[in-house]
């Protein structure tokens with residue numbers, strides 16, 4: 001990579017407070033009572049509401065004299081429309097002193113948007129990243145937000161970003177400022193015990209790619225220096241994010257296969273819950289790159305793939321699966337930019353594995369052994385794509401410049417096409 005004329009010398013790190021472990025979600029009433037909150041909005045979606053978990057959280061709040069209102073209209077994969085409806089609900093029924101998000105990334109991201117737009121003036125588009133929105137920074141402080149993930153993987157409980165589809169422009173974008181980050185993340189593995197194997201496998205590959213992509217991201221000092229007002233939450237690989245990513249990979253090495261093959265193993269579930277949050281602490285500050293950019297068109301252009309353990313009513317490639325399918329070839333491509341990091345990651349993910357003669361093949365081979373063991377499909381061909389789809393996939397991935405600029409090796413359309421072609425069949 002060409003050296004910047006005036007290299008960055010500063011990196012930043014932000015994170016929520018954490019409460020981790022079996023039973024942690026039973027202490028939310030107490031935790032909120034410490035903030036002085038009297039009226040709280042519990043944000044979830046219909047599917048999670050059906051499990052009864054958000055209701056149990058709301059009941060706890062009552063024991064501390066806190067009034068809880070429930071919003072279960074979060075859209076799985078939030079859209080500008082669904083977020084506007086959620087914000088309207090918050091404005092109509094507010095003001096609230098605090099928010100509790102119970103669910104996956106969608107519920108947590110929806111709560112971030114409600115918090116932002118009930119404490120600051122303006123509308124959704126004012127805060128969405130430019131050029132889709134105005135990219136405005138919030139001026140007023142936000143209210144406390146407690147995030148309670150019920151599916152492992154997204155890391156949304158530890159990141160600032162809120163991801164959404166802008167429907168009339170057919171584009172996925174986000175709001176990314178430091179302020180919407182949850183103030184407390186409650187990581188209770190008991191809430192994920194009923195997650196089926198297929199979901200654990202896909203969500204786990206998402207965790208793994210968050211850790212790997214932030215660990216191999218272009219380092220913060222490979223960019224041009226920014227002015228303070230230009231700083232973004234994703235600043236590239238840095239020593240603090242590295243530490244979290246390495247620990248997440250070690251936890252995955254220890255427990256990922258086991259959590260998929262025996263969901264009742266509470267120690268493995270606990271490790272996965274921690275790995276998800278730790279990886280979020282890494283990528284929430286460093287950023288993710290090629291596999292996540294490729295995941296957008298893989299998920300968006302699906303025709304008739306129906307994964308095991310997911311609702312059968314509509315075709316889909318789950319997020320973690322869509323990220324994983326091009327990961328081995330993406331990391332083969334980025335290997336020359338930082339060989340020592342790719343080799344170290346392979347050793348962390350499969351301690352004791354022998355390094356193949358071709359060093360560039362070490363990390364891809366570790367990933368493929370894992371994907372085979374946990375039932376991830378054999379490449380994008382196995383979820384319905386063929387050679388004729390490559391151009392459209394490249395076009396979709398190339399739109400994610402925000403992610404591709406964090407790739408440690410410059411990536412153009414030809415490079416993306418090569419990665420997709422070699423990912424048609426992985427083994």
Ligand SMILES: [Zn+2]
Pocket residue numbers: 154206210292319323
């Ligand atoms: Zn992800």
